[in-house]
Amino acid sequence: MSTLGKPQHEPTPQEESGESRVECVSRLFREHNRALIGFVYARLKSEQEAREIAQEAYVRLLQLDAPEAAGFLRAYLFRIAENLAFDRLRQRRSRGRLDALLSLEELNLEASAERAAIAREELALIERAVNELPSKCQEAFRQHRLADIPIGDVARRMNVSERMVRKHITRALVYIRLRREGLSSQSAEERMDELP
Amino acid sequence: MNAEQVPPKERLRQLEEAAAWVIRLSDASRTELDVSEWLRWCDAHRGNLEAFELLQQDWLDAGALRTPIKARAHSRRRIVAGLGFALALLVASVCLWLWNGPRTETVESGAMTRAATLPDGSSVTLSPRTVVHVSFAGSQRRLAMSNGEAYFRVHHEPDRKFVVDAGQLQVTATGTAFDVRRDPDQTLVTVEEGTVEIASAPVAQDRGPNVWRVGAGYQLVYTPRTQLATLVSIDSARTLQWRSGELDYVGTSLKSVIEDVNRYSDRHIVLADSTVEQYPYSGTVFTQSIDDWIQALIVVYPLRVQHAADGTLILERTGH
Numbered sequence: 001m002s003t004l005g006k007p008q009h010e011p012t013p014q015e016e017s018g019e020s021r022v023e024c025v026s027r028l029f030r031e032h033n034r035a036l037i038g039f040v041y042a043r044l045k046s047e048q049e050a051r052e053i054a055q056e057a058y059v060r061l062l063q064l065d066a067p068e069a070a071g072f073l074r075a076y077l078f079r080i081a082e083n084l085a086f087d088r089l090r091q092r093r094s095r096g097r098l099d100a101l102l103s104l105e106e107l108n109l110e111a112s113a114e115r116a117a118i119a120r121e122e123l124a125l126i127e128r129a130v131n132e133l134p135s136k137c138q139e140a141f142r143q144h145r146l147a148d149i150p151i152g153d154v155a156r157r158m159n160v161s162e163r164m165v166r167k168h169i170t171r172a173l174v175y176i177r178l179r180r181e182g183l184s185s186q187s188a189e190e191r192m193d194e195l196p
Numbered sequence: 197m198n199a200e201q202v203p204p205k206e207r208l209r210q211l212e213e214a215a216a217w218v219i220r221l222s223d224a225s226r227t228e229l230d231v232s233e234w235l236r237w238c239d240a241h242r243g244n245l246e247a248f249e250l251l252q253q254d255w256l257d258a259g260a261l262r263t264p265i266k267a268r269a270h271s272r273r274r275i276v277a278g279l280g281f282a283l284a285l286l287v288a289s290v291c292l293w294l295w296n297g298p299r300t301e302t303v304e305s306g307a308m309t310r311a312a313t314l315p316d317g318s319s320v321t322l323s324p325r326t327v328v329h330v331s332f333a334g335s336q337r338r339l340a341m342s343n344g345e346a347y348f349r350v351h352h353e354p355d356r357k358f359v360v361d362a363g364q365l366q367v368t369a370t371g372t373a374f375d376v377r378r379d380p381d382q383t384l385v386t387v388e389e390g391t392v393e394i395a396s397a398p399v400a401q402d403r404g405p406n407v408w409r410v411g412a413g414y415q416l417v418y419t420p421r422t423q424l425a426t427l428v429s430i431d432s433a434r435t436l437q438w439r440s441g442e443l444d445y446v447g448t449s450l451k452s453v454i455e456d457v458n459r460y461s462d463r464h465i466v467l468a469d470s471t472v473e474q475y476p477y478s479g480t481v482f483t484q485s486i487d488d489w490i491q492a493l494i495v496v497y498p499l500r501v502q503h504a505a506d507g508t509l510i511l512e513r514t515g516h
Binding site for chain 1: 204205208209211212215216218219221222223224226228231235238245248249250251252253254255256257258259260261262302462505506507
């Protein structure tokens, strides 16, 4: 178990020694809301919609007749959100052409929302970190993350396997994390060498 | 889990795994199986989920390096129906989306009352779970609101009308202060200052819309189902007290009081039967202390509270 606290075994509604459903869901909200929004965002590519879906997932979780254990609830939470996101995608498809216009707007909204959400210095650090990456690694990361090119296509462009592209992007992400945690470019690079 | 407590090597491996999951789950073609495996991975080791969340944030933040795409000017933006589902535990948010092109924004309240200033200097106060979509692109200042309640203090611009779409009603002003409350079965427009013009959707194809002019101190009550409106003289200061976190009622049915309270509270309250719904209520509800209010309510009325497993409070009649 992670830090999510004591799971209650076979809890019943009468058993109120632990935290209540509402408390448990509140805690899930505090601890995982950002992850949940990111999770839904990956599907919908719209922050606004991801927030809406995340909110609804909590509401549904509150209403759900399910075991109270935190681990279960968390799994349910992500599953509910996944299903809601699917429904939303289906609605979008049936709306057809109008969506093509809207999705362009949302891409712009998305970029500006992301910009607004992150401090200038922090963004500058990420940019520096990306520029410090080895060339192949940087190329894969830029193409997939910043130009939204699917991994398969990046692999063809770079003439390497998909597995290799994933590895490059994975390493890029770990490197950015190490740099954000305060490591110098030199020590971050040294740490990266420890990876297989 | 504190990063420093994990051996460096293990932490590095954890970050690598987490990064691989972020990439896998970011793929729009992820499957149910991916999600199941990811959830299993989250529970497999202490700190896995925390590592995932960190890297996911990095992933999202890095997206800000993307150069914005030039889109065609296009001012429509969906207001997704049913935005009313926010929880009180959600931090209230005012989302202002601005981009080049026509000025279109969405102002949204979460679980609390929110005030926002609009591009023309007008101000809007939203009751909880209310969304207002703002479009000031053309010769009019257009706004569309969801269910909920919004108070508008309109900056005077004689040449540019301020138009609020609230379902079947359209409220037009040039410079005045008014309040629109949109419930599923009723829309109320309360005028605090000046005069507004209210038009309903056309009753029949061959007939135009009904139009009413409503002055300060009056409230128009419109029922979409019957398409009828009544005009009542009211104490607007009293009606608009919700802005300060107080809800004030005189002889209002308990049903509509509970509808209000549900918007302000993370507790969902349900009335057990129609007799209870029709109990008249007079008094003030302080939105910060809903629980105390319920305790008082069951003393005054022949009611008792049932706590449902999901946290819902059910108010039912005693001794029947």
